Amino acid sequence: MSAPARTVRRAERVDEEIQVAVAIVGGGACGLTAALMLADAGVDCVVLERDALPSGSTALSSGFIPAPGTRAQRAHGVADDSAARFAADIQAKAHGRAAGALVDAYAAAIGPALDALEARHGLEWMLLDGFLYPGHSVHRMHALPQKTGAALMAALQAAVEAAGIPVLTQAVVDTLVLDAHDRVIGIDYLRPDGSHETLGCDALLLACNGFGGNTAMVRTLLPEMADATFGGHVGNDGSAILWGEALGARLRDLGGYQGHGSWVTPQGALMSWAVMMEGGVQINRDGRRFHDETLGYSEAAVHVLAQPDGIAWNVFDTPLLTLARGFPDFCDAEAAGALRRCESVEALADCIDCDSAVLQGTLDAMRSTDAQPDGRRFARGLDAPYFAVKVTGALFHTQGGLDVAPDMRVLRHDGTPLPNLLAAGGAAGGVSGDAVWGYLSGNGLLSAVAGGYIAAATAAALVRQKEKQ
Template identity: 80%
Template sequence: MTLQRNIRRASAIDAEAHTGVAIVGAGACGLTAALMLHDAGIDCVLLERDATPSGSTALSSGFIPAPSTRVQRAQGVHDDSAERFAADIQAKAHGRAAPALVRAYAEAIGPALDALQARHGLGWILLDGFLYPGHSAHRMHALPQKTGAALMAALQAAVGTAGIPVLTQALVETLCFDEEDRAIGIGYRRPDGREELLGCDALLLACNGFGGNAEMVRALLPEMADAAFGGHTGNDGSAILWGRALGARLRDLGGYQGHGSWVTPQGALMSWAVMMEGGVQINREGRRFHDETQGYSEAAVKVLAQPGGVAWNVFDAPLLALAHEFPDFCEAEAAGALRRCDTVAQLAACIGCDVPTLQATLDALLAIGPQPDGRVFKRGLAAPYFAVKVSGALFHTQGGLDIGPDMRVLREDGTALPNLIAAGGAAGGVSGDAVWGYLSGNGLLSAVAGGAIAARTAAALVKAGRNQHGE
């Protein structure tokens, strides 16, 4: 993939317009930052490459983990805290996530969700029927629709109500810096080929990871080179390319969110709640092959390692009722993904395995005590059985520009660039440098908490600059 992602050096630029903060990318991160900047009285402009903002957020389930929110407390969860959440993040990442960033996100996400609810009308609910892998408390928040598309629509509506400018079909290609490494503007390409310039006092990269750049995936994530990509094609690695040109430090490029429940051939995510509550993954040989409760991200690699790179999610009627609570599953079912099997023989025919092997796999679920892989089942599965064919997919990357806890981009020597900020997919996250480090919700945690912190930092930089110049 050949990208025009340039750094322009100049003492000044002849820009058509000027704003306090230019925000590259109008996903959850950029939209959150814009709302927080508006609340702080700082003008900003969002620039979005697509005609309609969507990004990875719109393709996700829209679930955001956060401790100590008003909604969480209203639901009777009083024993959660930023410290407990941070411990869960680090436990999943085996201690390999950046400690300062973990702490910053864990402390910022609760107040960010409360602010979005109180000031911008996002009506969160708490998903308290089950725990996602790695979480020790019920802290997963969503809008009532339980989709990423609904989250994007709500954030866009709030931005529209606030009157924040959003330039769509504006493909940012050039970042402009002065001789002191201070961002002074950006150049963006319009559909007719024109380049326009926007000056700024601070610049926030809230744009993307690199999951949609096949060349970068092959080089940095070789185990996912042939996997389906379930993310947004705009994840082309722009932020990393700009960072390399600037001499910025990069971090955790081997970290990513996979998903071991990519419905095939329909192409949709099936909720991992079904696995957590007793569902199993069975390969073409009729066998389970991992502890499904360890997480859906690392499950992607394990599913891809099975014969044909596929598995079957197998569950029963009570778990089907749970699955029906998630719109993504309902859409996949409507597209023909769900198979009903009234007997083990029918299920074996569906999977393509022999009946005795499958029967032994299902019988083993009734055993008292842990399975050989360590999983403990509360009950077995009962006919009728339901099955969905899945593969492993790459959803979004978790590595990127190295940032401090204030979201400012760091040079190779660890010093911060004066007014270049990065968050969300553009920055290194809190999942460490491997697929197994991804804690459920880490992507939107980075986007929303990172966007809120970035706004706070950008607002302070803009105000300081204006005070210095007597504005």
């Protein structure tokens, strides 16, 4: 995919057809959360979405959001979590290379954001307390009862509709309009009939995600994932970065991204990493394990892609199959024919096309109470029948983008903020540092929801300040 045309034009005023307090580019979890918070604050906004129906990377995700101190977490008796503890987990996963001020801001905001969405907009969160996701020291992963990103998007859309917030679909924003003082005064967007329209605004939030769908940018910035399957949304075309470069904005952590080492192939679906955390393993065509699966599903993508043909097999047994079937994405993959049942080690070796003696040695080693060479310890071995799912490594979304202040205002190269341009979610640099191993489970939706929540507060303050002038 070639780089889209994303430009900046200068003007003292815009001949707008509509004027709005806040314009939001992107109708994913970030944009819709911001819109709902602005509506709660009594500030009018318009969401502009390139697709006919808002979906984005959120709809393709599992829809899981980590947060400390929520009503749902307290209701489950989790009393020993805090924003500080969450921030420490984020930094530990990123080896201290995540932006500290942003980590603190997101860790503090995400709990209130989820509670506000629940109390004021009907999103009923449940706490996933059956296992710990990689890197989390306490149960803090939240989801809607359906446990899918599609359900999360549907709930946000229903809330936005109930709040009467206008969402303009099939509106591809291609130009930001700024005055001589770097203040955004409007945007130009393309309609399906080829015509251009203009929207005037007092503040602008870029919530248009990252660059994972832009092949040229991925090859340049993430060469190790150049040939990986892209499991995200095509709307991840790098728009925010291109606008930022045109404006002289600072970029951050462009080498950070969320991979996934459990992309079911050829069916094309995510398989829950919970199976790996609870005792499942990844085995290559040599019949061997090749990494510590419990370190994280993001870096697992690189490990899987390094195997022969970029393929591995997720191998597990009956108790873990029961766990897997609690996740809708796995059920869809199983219904599509991804699951193989093997009654013996020999049958499993035939499925994987590996040497059965080597495979037997791999499975036998799991029964040791000692640490494996890669550091992993197993509580038990796997018992027949065995189950296997063929997977590859995938790029799901990028974590680098526009550098933003803790209030989500976009920063220039010298560190000063642009007056009224904000970015959040995938459009902004995240909290995963600058490498694949820095991604803590849930960081993507953390950035989207917490970033949208913070951006709304900042935009509302900017609008009120302008009204007083």
